[in-house]
Amino acid sequence: MEDLKKFYLKYKIILWPVVTAVSSLIILGFVVIPQFLAYLHTQGELTQLQVQTDSLTAKAQVLQNIDDQNIKDNLQVAFTVLPVDEDIPDTVVSLQNLAIRDSLSVQNLNFASSGDLTKTNNSVLKLSLVGSKTAIWRFFQDLQSSPGIYKVQSIKANSTGSGDNFEIDLPVAIYFDSNSEASVSLDAPVPQLNSSDQELLRNLSKSIQGKVVLQAGSQSGQLSIPLGKDDPFK
Amino acid sequence: MATISINLLPEEILIQRKQSSKISLLNKLSAMVIVVLIFAASATLSLRIIQQSKLGVVNKSLAYARTQVTDMQQKEVRVALLKKRLDSIRTLSASGSKETAMYNLLLLNAPADISIDSLSIDQNGNSSLDINSTSLDSINTFLSTLSDPGKNAGLISQISMDGFSLSRDGIYRFNLKIFSK
Numbered sequence: 001m002e003d004l005k006k007f008y009l010k011y012k013i014i015l016w017p018v019v020t021a022v023s024s025l026i027i028l029g030f031v032v033i034p035q036f037l038a039y040l041h042t043q044g045e046l047t048q049l050q051v052q053t054d055s056l057t058a059k060a061q062v063l064q065n066i067d068d069q070n071i072k073d074n075l076q077v078a079f080t081v082l083p084v085d086e087d088i089p090d091t092v093v094s095l096q097n098l099a100i101r102d103s104l105s106v107q108n109l110n111f112a113s114s115g116d117l118t119k120t121n122n123s124v125l126k127l128s129l130v131g132s133k134t135a136i137w138r139f140f141q142d143l144q145s146s147p148g149i150y151k152v153q154s155i156k157a158n159s160t161g162s163g164d165n166f167e168i169d170l171p172v173a174i175y176f177d178s179n180s181e182a183s184v185s186l187d188a189p190v191p192q193l194n195s196s197d198q199e200l201l202r203n204l205s206k207s208i209q210g211k212v213v214l215q216a217g218s219q220s221g222q223l224s225i226p227l228g229k230d231d232p233f234k
Numbered sequence: 235m236a237t238i239s240i241n242l243l244p245e246e247i248l249i250q251r252k253q254s255s256k257i258s259l260l261n262k263l264s265a266m267v268i269v270v271l272i273f274a275a276s277a278t279l280s281l282r283i284i285q286q287s288k289l290g291v292v293n294k295s296l297a298y299a300r301t302q303v304t305d306m307q308q309k310e311v312r313v314a315l316l317k318k319r320l321d322s323i324r325t326l327s328a329s330g331s332k333e334t335a336m337y338n339l340l341l342l343n344a345p346a347d348i349s350i351d352s353l354s355i356d357q358n359g360n361s362s363l364d365i366n367s368t369s370l371d372s373i374n375t376f377l378s379t380l381s382d383p384g385k386n387a388g389l390i391s392q393i394s395m396d397g398f399s400l401s402r403d404g405i406y407r408f409n410l411k412i413f414s415k
Contacts, residue, residue, distance in 0.1 A: 012257070013253070013256075013257050013260070016260070016264050017264050019264075020264035020268055021264075024267055024268065024271050027271045027272065027274075027275050028271065031275040031279070032271070032275050032278050035279060035281075036278050038282065039278065039282055039285060042282075042285050042286075042289065045289070046289055046292060049292045049293065049296055050292055052296055053292060053295045053299050056302070056303050057295075057299045057302075060299060060303050060306065063303065063306040063309055063310060064306070066309060068309050071309065071312045071313055071316060072312065074316055075315065075319070078316055078319040078320060082319060082322055082323050082326070133341045133342060134342070136341075137337065137338060137341075140334040140337065140338075144331070149326045152331055152333045152334055153333070153357050154356050154357050155333050155334075155336075155337055155353065155355040156352075156353070156354050156355075157341070157353040157354075158353075159349065159350060159351050159352065166353075177319070179318075180315070182311055182315035182317075182318050183311075183314070184307065184310045186303060186304070190310055190313060191310075191313050191314045191317040192317075193313070193316070193320075196324075197320050200320055200323065200324060204323070
């Protein structure tokens with residue numbers, strides 16, 4: 001006790017300042033500075049999270065405004081025009097009917113798979129037709145406006161000797177796209193259909209409405225053409 | 235008259251008083267520092283507590299927004315697929331058909347006096363025709379049309395004629411090779 005008293009009397013001047021200094025350092029080093037640094041770090045994190053939340057909320061709003069049925073209908077149109085696989089029987093019937101409608105006689109029709117010229121797949125249908133040059137031109141026009149993507153790869157025509165008629169060999173490429181998947185990510189924006197996409201969809205829908213179909217169960221095998229215009233050359 | 239002050243206190247007491255005032259000042263400063271630091275620590279801790287509660291709210295909002303978007307993922311996939319499909323259709327449809335355009339130019343625009351025996355158009359639009367005609371004028375007209383950029387729709391870059399002959403029956407026969415642009 002006496003020693004303590006002596007110690008206190010000897011160092012009483014500097015005792016309180018030393019205790020204060022040590023406490024201050026402890027409070028600064030273990031409380032104030034770490035907490036302040038953590039505050040700054042968390043503030044950055046908070047800003048990021050808020051931005052993410054705002055973007056996801058906006059994305060949810062955009063998705064909510066999209067008419068799902070309309071998208072499904074448009075998908076059906078797109079897959080009719082560019083199908084997933086080569087539907088050879090249906091395509092053969094369609095092209096035959098198109099040729100007959102345009103007053104062309106189908107001499108031969110055979111199918112050959114071709115190598116990919118583009119990223120999408122295509123098959124080649126070789127047609128041999130006989131008809132007048134205007135009928136053949138009409139056939140090309142109708143091919144262009146029919147549902148499905150058809151490309152005439154080459155033309156070989158020989159005059160039959162009678163009037164305006166030609167025998168024509170036409171390899172026609174029929175395009176399809178077997179890729180029927182799309183991937184999306186949470187952070188990516190919703191893909192938007194622009195005005196050019198909307199216009200394309202309108203044109204594709206129109207071309208599908210004019211599709212020539214062969215009615216099943218018809219005894220005489222007559223063609224049924226629900227839509228389409230008369231001879232444009234009249 | 236100028237006043238004279240005389241301090242009668244002993245020197246030791248004066249020194250003691252000076253020391254006491256120094257100690258007192260030091261103690262006051264120390265107390266102030268401690269108070270300020272305690273205040274700073276409290277303020278920092280309060281800020282952190284408020285920030286943590288804000289963080290909780292933002293995390294909840296984020297989780298809710300994520301759930302909303304995930305629930306509509308199928309719809310988003312359909313839109314993406316439609317966009318992709320339309321882009322493919324547009325790319326495939328964009329490249330026009332040189333072959334049919336060349337057919338139109340050669341067969342449908344040939345004068346009535348020109349007879350085309352055979353026509354071959356390859357996938358680049360390059361063509362070969364076997365032609366016969368009784369009229370040189372019609373042949374000239376046909377060749378003028380083909381070589382006029384205003385009339386051939388910019389399809390033709392070069393024309394060459396082979397085997398031009400005139401038979402006894404007055405029919406001109408020749409082969410035309412046409413190179414597309």
